[in-house]
Amino acid sequence: xxxxxxxxxxxxxxxxxxxxxxxxxxxxxxxxxxxxxxxxxxxxxxxxxxxxxxxxxxxxxxxxxxxxxxxxxxxxxxx
Amino acid sequence: xxxxxxxxxxxxxxxxxxxxxxxxxxxxxxxxxxxxxxxxxxxxxxxxxxxxxxxxxxxxxxxxxxxxxxxxxxxxxxxxxxxxxxxxxxxxxxxxxxxxxxxxxxxxxxxxxxxxxxxxxxxxxxxxxxxxxxxxxxxxxxxx
Numbered sequence: 001x002x003x004x005x006x007x008x009x010x011x012x013x014x015x016x017x018x019x020x021x022x023x024x025x026x027x028x029x030x031x032x033x034x035x036x037x038x039x040x041x042x043x044x045x046x047x048x049x050x051x052x053x054x055x056x057x058x059x060x061x062x063x064x065x066x067x068x069x070x071x072x073x074x075x076x077x078x079x
Numbered sequence: 080x081x082x083x084x085x086x087x088x089x090x091x092x093x094x095x096x097x098x099x100x101x102x103x104x105x106x107x108x109x110x111x112x113x114x115x116x117x118x119x120x121x122x123x124x125x126x127x128x129x130x131x132x133x134x135x136x137x138x139x140x141x142x143x144x145x146x147x148x149x150x151x152x153x154x155x156x157x158x159x160x161x162x163x164x165x166x167x168x169x170x171x172x173x174x175x176x177x178x179x180x181x182x183x184x185x186x187x188x189x190x191x192x193x194x195x196x197x198x199x200x201x202x203x204x205x206x207x208x209x210x211x212x213x214x215x216x217x218x219x220x221x222x223x
Contacts, residue, residue: 038155052106054212061176069180070121
């Protein structure tokens, strides 16, 4: 991993069109500003991992559980 | 062409029914082609992978189950999905069907947004939102 030290307001250029700037430092929090082309998705890492994990869990559904859920849903909607 | 599916057996699909997910979905980056197959007698629509028969996500239209659900697509998403008008946009959320099924949840933090006219899809991860990956489909007290 490349390690660079930056101060407040200093930036890092990645390739031709990605720029990351240190906007604020408060205690153990760092606020970053990111400029990147629109086709590049930017996410907090833990959020991205949570979505990945949820998708993996969602892909595990079975036909039987789906049938049970459908029955429950019908009953529930009638209330 | 015929494809094998998770819930529908072998299904004939037309090339124009295939929805392209240019970046796949998080965790499924290589899955770029899907079809939407409604599951008969249910409110569910299956997002079925064209190349992987065992991969089918269970989707619902969120607004009848979560009436207050709303989000804004940012400019980058509108561009990626090549959206010209709101009318072309279909929104679904992925269900995680649990056992027991009372605990089934919907992922409101990352809706599946589809440009139905251009047949481009993307699972959009909402930023700075209060929505989470798990919202119960059935309120806790209704569970019996």
